[in-house]
Amino acid sequence: MIPASFDYRRAHDLDEATRWLGELGPEAKVLAGGHSLIPLMRLRLAQPSALVDIGRVPGLDTxxxxxxxxxxxxxxxxxxxxxxxxxxxxxxxxxxxxxxxxxxxxxxxxxxxxxxxxxxxxxxxxxxxxxxxxxxxxxxxxxxxxxxxxxxxxxxxxxxxxxxxxxxxVAAGPHRYIKFRRRRCDWAIVGAAVQQSDGGWRLGLTNCGPTPMRARAAEAALAEGRTMAEAALQAAEGLTPPSDLRASSDYRRHLARVLTRRALEQAAA
Ligand SMILES: Cc1cc2nc3c(=O)[nH]c(=O)nc-3n(C[C@H](O)[C@H](O)[C@H](O)COP(=O)(O)OP(=O)(O)OC[C@H]3O[C@@H](n4cnc5c(N)ncnc54)[C@H](O)[C@@H]3O)c2cc1C
CATH class of the missing domain: 3.30.465.10 (Uridine Diphospho-n-acetylenolpyruvylglucosamine Reductase; domain 3)
Structure with a gap:
């Protein structure tokens, strides 16, 4: 749980940060809040040679x-x-x-x-x-x-x-994000986000693939006038979510459909 040794520099502005990162090379990393990077360093899953701390660079908190x-x-x-x-x-x-x-x-x-x-x-x-x-x-x-x-x-x-x-x-219309997790402070096993924007629905899924995903088949179904329940059945279309200790791929696909329906119905209510 102790990180490997590393150089530490605190940047005063972005020019200094980028200059140092250029000089230090690809093994150097930006440090912001440290709440992903430091745990990885403690587990030695990341071993950057240097950290360039941007935490006090002015103008980045507006x-x-x-x-x-x-x-x-x-x-x-x-x-x-x-x-x-x-x-x-x-x-x-x-x-x-x-x-x-x-x-x-x-x-x-x-x-x-x-x-x-x-x-x-x-x-x-x-x-x-x-x-x-x-x-x-x-x-x-x-x-x-x-x-x-x-x-x-x-x-x-x-x-x-x-x-x-x-x-x-800017999008202030009906919206909802539902995270399925075992404890309130946990990461999402699956998350479903919905936002009405420009008269249509945008639907996104968390932890259903190697990147965030859009539920495009379900978006298209809504645009064609299908009900929310019908559209949500297509939320996992084309996705291959990961299997891990917390959920199998099939279970994540199931969650994507259920959470998308709930999010749509709660947003519209
Ligand atoms: C117990 C726990 C629970 C968490 N739960 C959630 C959760 O539910 N949902 C969620 O979304 N996150 C969650 N997180 C992650 C948390 O939100 C982290 O703060 C976030 O992932 C990283 O932000 P950071 O500012 O801490 O970045 P850091 O840890 O400082 O950096 C993370 C990575 O981003 C790079 N980086 C940081 N800022 C910049 C920048 N401005 N430009 C270029 N590169 C940059 C760093 O080099 C590093 O590679 C959790 C973390 C912990 C420890």
Whole structure:
């Protein structure tokens, strides 16, 4: 449970962070809230040669609406998202998701940018980012969410690339996110998110594949006028969820259908 030794540097701004990351090479890692990276280092599943701490870089903790986009700095923590009036008005589904991430300690330290960069298929925000066509803005440019979550823990981020902010479309219509988990502070065994936007439904699934997933067959069924119950039956169409100690692949497919129906019905109620 003791990490291997590593160099530690605290960046004062993003230029310094990217310069150091470039100099230190691909074995160096960005440190934000540390609530995914440090546990991995303690288990020695990650052994970075150096950490570049961006935790005190100014300007990365802002939340604002800019036209029809909600722009959220990479260092905004889960607890701040959950209580932000701006987020509650512009994209209440995100605030509700944030309130259900981990436990109080995780919500006090973990960041939006960290969850997105980590690209864990059990993470909650990647599902929302994918289904709503979020944009991940970095020191090197910007990535549409549909191109960002490439595989398990795999993104197009370069070793010296740092996420600055994530932008979501403003969407305040009917919505719901349901996480199926054994204890309240656990990660989702499966999660189903639904959001009505521009008159149609967007449906996303957490932990049903190597990346977040969109339930496109169910979205299409709703667009064709099928009932919510009928559409939800297609939520697992084309998915091959993982089997692990917590759930088999078949059980996850079952959960995807059941949770999508419940989320749609609760959103519409
Ligand atoms: C007990 C527990 C329960 C949890 N439950 C949940 C849950 O229910 N749902 C959920 O979504 N998450 C959950 N998490 C994860 C938590 O949300 C983490 O905070 C999050 O995954 C990572 O954010 P972080 O700021 O801590 O990132 P860090 O741990 O600091 O970094 C994670 C990875 O992202 C990279 N990174 C971080 N920030 C940036 C950036 N700005 N630019 C580029 N790369 C960056 C790092 O280099 C590292 O590879 C849980 C964690 C714990 C310990």
């Amino acid at each position: 939340i604002r609406v800019d036209g029809d986009r909600l722009r959220i700095g990479a260092l905004v923590r889960h607890a701040a998202l959950a209580r932000s009036e701006v987020v509650r008005r512009a994209l209440p589904l995100l605030a509700e998701m944030a309130a259900e991430v981990g436990d109080q300690q995780v919500r006090a330290r973990g960041t939006l940018g960290g969850v997105i960069a980590h690209a864990d298929p059990a993470g909650d925000y990647p599902t929302l980012a994918l289904m709503l066509d979020a944009e991940i803005v970095t020191t090197h440019g910007s990535h549409p969410a549909r191109d960002f979550f490439q595989h398990l823990f795999t993104t197009p981020l370069q070793p010296d690339e740092v996420i600055r902010e994530v932008t979501f479309p």
